[in-house]
Amino acid sequence: MKKILKKTIQVLYILWQWLVAVPVFALITLFTAITTMIFVHWRNSEWLHKIQQFWSRSFFYLLFIKVEITGKENIRKGQSYVFVSNHQSMSDVFLIYGWLPVIFKWVMKQELRKIPFVGTACAAAGHIFLDRGRTRSVVGTVRQAESVLHDGVCVVIFPEGTRTMNGQVGRFKRGAFGIAEDLNLPVIPVTLHGCYELLPRGRYYAKHTKVSMHIGKEVNMTDFADQDAAIAAIRETVIAG
Numbered sequence: 001m002k003k004i005l006k007k008t009i010q011v012l013y014i015l016w017q018w019l020v021a022v023p024v025f026a027l028i029t030l031f032t033a034i035t036t037m038i039f040v041h042w043r044n045s046e047w048l049h050k051i052q053q054f055w056s057r058s059f060f061y062l063l064f065i066k067v068e069i070t071g072k073e074n075i076r077k078g079q080s081y082v083f084v085s086n087h088q089s090m091s092d093v094f095l096i097y098g099w100l101p102v103i104f105k106w107v108m109k110q111e112l113r114k115i116p117f118v119g120t121a122c123a124a125a126g127h128i129f130l131d132r133g134r135t136r137s138v139v140g141t142v143r144q145a146e147s148v149l150h151d152g153v154c155v156v157i158f159p160e161g162t163r164t165m166n167g168q169v170g171r172f173k174r175g176a177f178g179i180a181e182d183l184n185l186p187v188i189p190v191t192l193h194g195c196y197e198l199l200p201r202g203r204y205y206a207k208h209t210k211v212s213m214h215i216g217k218e219v220n221m222t223d224f225a226d227q228d229a230a231i232a233a234i235r236e237t238v239i240a241g
Contacts, residue, residue: 014205021062028058033121040124044153049103052125056098059091063206065198069099071215074188078152081218082180085190086169086238087158089199091206092192095213096156100190104154107141107175128155130175145179155179156190159231167196172235177227186218189234191241214241 032055035048042048060067075081083104085096093106106127113119113129123129128144145155157176164170180187194211216237224230 013208017063017205025059025062028055030117031055033117036121037124043124043126044103046103053098056094056096059094060098060211064208065206066210067095067099068210068212069215070212071217072101074215074217075102076218080149080152080185081154081188082149082176082185083154083156083188083190084159084172084176084234084238085156086192087160087163088167088192088195089163089201091195091199091211092158092163095192095195095211096190099213100156100215102152102154104156105145105148107145107155107157141175141179146183149179149183149185159235163201164196165201167200169235169239172231174227174231177221177231177234181221181227184222186220187230187234188218189216189237189241190214191216191238216241 032052035051036043039045039048057067081102083096083100085092105125106122107130108122108127110129113123126148128141128148130141149155155176157179159172159176160170161173162170177187179185191214192211193214194209197207197209198211199206219230219234219237221227221230224233
């Protein structure tokens with residue numbers, strides 16, 4: 001009887017997602033995208049960022065997912081940072097965007113620019129697109145990061161470059177750390193838990209579970225002998241978080 005009840009609840013939860021949560025979230029996404037494009041000149045304003053945060057948080061509200069955030073006290077107000085996070089699933093974006101308590105820009109794959117409304121809105125919001133196959137694009141990414149990383153505005157990068165296939169943290173690429181080094185900015189490691197179980201790569205419905213984000217203490221690249229040592233230490237911090 002318990003197995004039948006559990007299976008019934010799972011089926012009802014999936015039906016809720018596709019019949020209610022997805023359509024409602026699509027409408028909120030459309031509203032947020034249009035608002036961001038209209039008010040492009042206020043892209044770094046606190047009030048516009050709050051609207052974008054509500055969009056992200058609504059993903060979890062609609063799925064009845066409990067979210068836990070720790071480590072916010074590690075962020076100094078007015079300081080620009082390079083945040084680096086493990087990349088577990090698509091839901092990572094909503095968790096970070098919704099609860100990271102700073103105004104920031106994503107460094108994201110060029111392919112995301114092709115998503116209707118969302119790609120245009122991301123460009124309007126000042127997020128940075130990276131074509132990983134082109135050297136000139138990488139150079140342009142650094143220059144764009146330089147132009148936004150001031151007055152407390154930050155960037156967030158997934159240094160693995162893509163979502164994990166098995167829940168484990170992959171190898172970190174150098175890009176985020178090169179930006180931090182070039183601009184002499186501290187790095188803050190971010191660790192996400194539960195997002196892989198919630199929505200792993202290749203699954204098209206969410207599992208009801210708890211997710212959490214831990215914001216680590218800032219790390220200075222100059223505290224290490226070289227960039228490789230810094231990357232290895234920060235990766236271990238993300239894994240341990």
